[in-house]
Ligand code: AMP
């Protein structure tokens with residue numbers, strides 16, 4: 001992803017993280033996705049999975065994103081397991097996508113929160 005990509009917003013915090021302009025602790029990366037530890041974790045495991053393409057939120061997702069979103073969903077259990085979430089059903093994880101101001105979204109680049117690990121958690 002370069003600054004010239006039409007899918008990159010130079011003012012977006014997560015686009016800057018993808019571009020390595022802001023440091024992050026990487027969990028996973030491929031051509032389409034980036035995952036990194038949340039800077040303020042709620043749970044023993046708490047990372048964010050984002051598409052490299054700048055999509056503002058779930059509110060902007062359309063049928064045209066179906067294949068991309070399918071691949072994103074399929075990454076969740078793999079990365080959760082690799083990050084230390086114990087197996088289902090005793091373990092598991094929580095998948096959260098805040099959308100818009102009333103949905104509690106602070107960073108306007110689509111992201112999945114993936115949280116897990118032994119309870120109690122700080123929140124959630
Ligand atoms: P949301 O409120 O759903 O938009 O979530 C945004 C998340 O991004 C929060 O959980 C923040 O802790 C996290 N966050 C903000 N800045 C950074 C950063 N530089 N590196 C990692 N996580 C961040």
Ligand code: ZN
Nearest residue numbers: 012015054109
């Ligand atoms: Zn972005």
